[in-house]
Amino acid sequence: MMNKDGFFFFKFDSKEGMTKVLEGGPWLIRKMPLFLNVWAPDVSLSKEGIKSIPVWVKMYNVPIAIYTDDGLSLLASKIGTPKRLDGDI
Structure with missing residues (x-):
């Protein structure tokens, strides 16, 4: 899923699956590098420099x-x- 600000959200069936994706890579979407972070409700969504x-x-x-x-x-x-x-x- 992607929000209006251009952030993608992925849901995993297990923590192991999430860890595998976070530690794997490099990942690209439309030939652009994808920077991955773990999300939590208290995380501010902003694109840092x-x-x-x-x-x-x-x-x-x-x-x-x-x-x-x-x-x-x-x-x-x-x-x-x-x-x-x-x-x-």
């Missing part, structure tokens, strides 16, 4: 000597703060 955004980066032609957790983290730190290394390496 974005100061930073996590991005998923694919790196190609990485030298084999750098192809370690530490090496990839060092390489990724050149564009920002690495959060997670994808398990599909």
